[in-house]
Amino acid sequence: MIEQKYKVVADYCQNGIPAIQRTGLTITDISERYAKVKMPLEGNANHIGMMYAGSLFSIGEISGGVIHGASFDTEKYVPIVKEVSIRFRRPALTDVTLEVTITKEEADRIQNEAAQNGKADYTLDLEIKDAAGEVVSIVHGIWQIRKLPEGFASPFPKM
Amino acid sequence: MIEQKYKVVADYCQNGIPAIQRTGLTITDISERYAKVKMPLEGNANHIGMMYAGSLFSIGEISGGVIHGASFDTEKYVPIVKEVSIRFRRPALTDVTLEVTITKEEADRIQNEAAQNGKADYTLDLEIKDAAGEVVSIVHGIWQIRKLPEGFASPFPKM
Numbered sequence: 001m002i003e004q005k006y007k008v009v010a011d012y013c014q015n016g017i018p019a020i021q022r023t024g025l026t027i028t029d030i031s032e033r034y035a036k037v038k039m040p041l042e043g044n045a046n047h048i049g050m051m052y053a054g055s056l057f058s059i060g061e062i063s064g065g066v067i068h069g070a071s072f073d074t075e076k077y078v079p080i081v082k083e084v085s086i087r088f089r090r091p092a093l094t095d096v097t098l099e100v101t102i103t104k105e106e107a108d109r110i111q112n113e114a115a116q117n118g119k120a121d122y123t124l125d126l127e128i129k130d131a132a133g134e135v136v137s138i139v140h141g142i143w144q145i146r147k148l149p150e151g152f153a154s155p156f157p158k159m
Numbered sequence: 160m161i162e163q164k165y166k167v168v169a170d171y172c173q174n175g176i177p178a179i180q181r182t183g184l185t186i187t188d189i190s191e192r193y194a195k196v197k198m199p200l201e202g203n204a205n206h207i208g209m210m211y212a213g214s215l216f217s218i219g220e221i222s223g224g225v226i227h228g229a230s231f232d233t234e235k236y237v238p239i240v241k242e243v244s245i246r247f248r249r250p251a252l253t254d255v256t257l258e259v260t261i262t263k264e265e266a267d268r269i270q271n272e273a274a275q276n277g278k279a280d281y282t283l284d285l286e287i288k289d290a291a292g293e294v295v296s297i298v299h300g301i302w303q304i305r306k307l308p309e310g311f312a313s314p315f316p317k318m
Binding site: 012016017018019020022023043044045046047048052053054055057058061062078080081082083084085086087088155 | 171175176177178179181182202203204205206207211212213214216217220221237239240241242243244245246247314
């Protein structure tokens with residue numbers, strides 16, 4: 001379910017970056033500090049019919065941006081990605097999904113730290129699952145929220 | 160320079176996977192156990208004009224396949240990727256390139272191990288550079304070559 005308040009976040013994450021839009025990735029659910037993301041197999045298969053590694057990376061990487069939009073003040077803060085590791089555990093032969101969430105406590109800690117220091121790191125451990133619920137890839141990443149300089153327009157659309 | 164013998168490898172790596180073809184990635188140089196790969200900024204920029212993280216991942220990930228094609232017997236062995244880490248060191252604001260090479264000794268070791276055990280891992284540490292030669296991202300990955308079962312057609316085109 002797309003909670004109305006976060007619809008602009010979902011639209012922006014799906015369509016704001018052409019290289020992501022080309023994959024056909026969709027945000028199927030979004031609410032406060034939670035999102036579910038889907039990557040279709042169609043258009044993302046590799047030379048032997050499995051989902052291409054880069055499309056699996058993309059569903060993991062974008063999740064750090066989606067959860068930013070669902071958790072932080074997008075008028076004041078922007079996300080960047082610092083590093084991502086992905087382990088390809090088994091072939092993905094169907095559409096895949098990923099759920100991402102952070103706790104209220106973690107969101108508050110991150111945003112308070114960024115308010116004080118201008119930036120704060122956040123780490124996500126994510127599982128990419130196939131249609132049968134099997135974990136096909138495991139993602140570990142470090143993102144950072146950064147306070148926008150005074151008067152700077154956020155690249156995120158207004159919520 | 161594209162060495163004629165490896166032209167099919169370059170063509171296949173650029174065009175064999177639609178999600179890579181869509182990025183506009185090109186193999187600009189290929190010879191025995193060496194390749195140089197380029198990712199254009201155009202079509203791969205993110206929401207703030209830098210190269211999208213997923214396109215930087217792709218140039219790293221495909222390099223494991225390109226070096227396979229430039230080093231091993233593609234009629235007998237296929238590559239898979241096991242895991243990849245990428246660290247985003249600084250923004251990529253231009254086209255980026257990556258050079259990948261392995262030694263003759265390393266190529267022999269890997270192929271001999273795969274001949275005996277049916278598979279062999281290989282590790283690559285790669286630097287993605289911008290037009291000024293600055294390292295924008297650092298990639299560490301583990302790939303594997305696997306012996307095709309007897310009578311199985313290679314997905315790689317004949318060289």
